[in-house]
Amino acid sequence: MDLGLQNKVAVVTGASKGIGLATTRTLHDEGALVVAASRRSSPELDALAGERLVHVAVDLATPHGPDHAIAEAQRVFGGLDVLVNNAGGPPPGAVLPRFSFTGLTDADWFAMLDFNLMSTVRATRAAIPLLLGRGGGAIVNVSSTLAIAASGVNVDYGAAKAAVGNLTQALSEEFGPQGIRVNSVIPGPARTPWWTEDGGAADVFAAAAGTDRDTILDGKAAEMMQLTTGRLIEPQEVADAIVLLCSPRSASTTGSAVLVDAGQIKAV
Numbered sequence: 470m471d472l473g474l475q476n477k478v479a480v481v482t483g484a485s486k487g488i489g490l491a492t493t494r495t496l497h498d499e500g501a502l503v504v505a506a507s508r509r510s511s512p513e514l515d516a517l518a519g520e521r522l523v524h525v526a527v528d529l530a531t532p533h534g535p536d537h538a539i540a541e542a543q544r545v546f547g548g549l550d551v552l553v554n555n556a557g558g559p560p561p562g563a564v565l566p567r568f569s570f571t572g573l574t575d576a577d578w579f580a581m582l583d584f585n586l587m588s589t590v591r592a593t594r595a596a597i598p599l600l601l602g603r604g605g606g607a608i609v610n611v612s613s614t615l616a617i618a619a620s621g622v623n624v625d626y627g628a629a630k631a632a633v634g635n636l637t638q639a640l641s642e643e644f645g646p647q648g649i650r651v652n653s654v655i656p657g658p659a660r661t662p663w664w665t666e667d668g669g670a671a672d673v674f675a676a677a678a679g680t681d682r683d684t685i686l687d688g689k690a691a692e693m694m695q696l697t698t699g700r701l702i703e704p705q706e707v708a709d710a711i712v713l714l715c716s717p718r719s720a721s722t723t724g725s726a727v728l729v730d731a732g733q734i735k736a737v
């Protein structure tokens with residue numbers, strides 16, 4: 470299937486690893502021109518970099534980081550057609566999961582909201598004039614199952630992602646008539662560096678469950694989180710849903726929340 474993304478200009482946030490890297494690579498493979506934003510590059514991103522893909526080093530948790538990423542699309546590629554607001558998860562310095570509301574300070578909450586909500590708000594605010602300048606485009610926001618299935622685990626993260634869901638719907642209403650589609654993808658637990666790195670989520674769960682990282686990654690996490698497929702989600706499986714929503718093949722899909730959750734959400 471031709472996704473119609475040849476020479477479209479895309480910004481992907483949180484692009485050096487995990488879901489963002491898989492999305493960046495897929496957009497690149499589809500012929501898009503990509504600005505890949507993260508604090509640092511990665512060997513995988515370096516391997517893709519060239520005339521059709523540039524890395525921009527920004528801290529998206531800061532007030533001007535997201536604007537800078539969008540400005541790079543205008544500067545390097547002359548405009549913008551697609552924005553993937555993927556950056557999110559633990560804000561700088563935080564380790565997730567955290568198991569209770571108790572103990573979260575105002576500073577914890579603001580850091581979580583800055584990274585998971587305000588980075589999306591700021592990038593979108595900067596992107597909309599450029600998208601309107603092209604007659605429309607697509608925005609895809611990456612949420613989480615915790616946005617729709619509230620839990621005492623990562624309560625601040627779930628609240629921030631729930632706000633992203635509301636924002637997605639509101640933006641789709643306001644800007645749909647002007648040709649901008651806004652959707653979200655809701656991943657369940659995915660096997661990304663957030664989980665696999667030293668001190669990452671698998672290590673935290675392993676310590677809590679009295680087991681080791683590999684046991685968590687290779688079965689225990691799926692069991693604990695009631696994943697119907699019995700395994701964590703691969704980043705590419707989320708990226709494929711994101712890129713389809715970026716594509717004009719999804720021209721009548723806006724204001725949608727697409728689950729890629731391995732069957733975690735049981736509600737009808």
Ligand SMILES: NC(=O)c1ccc[n+]([C@@H]2O[C@H](COP(=O)([O-])OP(=O)(O)OC[C@H]3O[C@@H](n4cnc5c(N)ncnc54)[C@H](OP(=O)(O)O)[C@@H]3O)[C@@H](O)[C@H]2O)c1
Nearest residue numbers: 483485486487488507508509529557558658659661662663
């Ligand atoms: N993995 C999951 O289980 C899961 C489940 C549901 C939803 N999600 C959502 O999916 C999205 C991607 O998650 P992931 O698991 O792929 O994350 P990840 O593996 O931890 O990768 C995070 C990416 O964001 C970048 N990043 C982190 N802090 C940043 C900052 N302050 N400024 C700029 N870039 C920053 C990282 O690069 P640098 O560190 O170099 O900046 C990296 O490229 C997030 O929105 C997350 O909430 C993930």
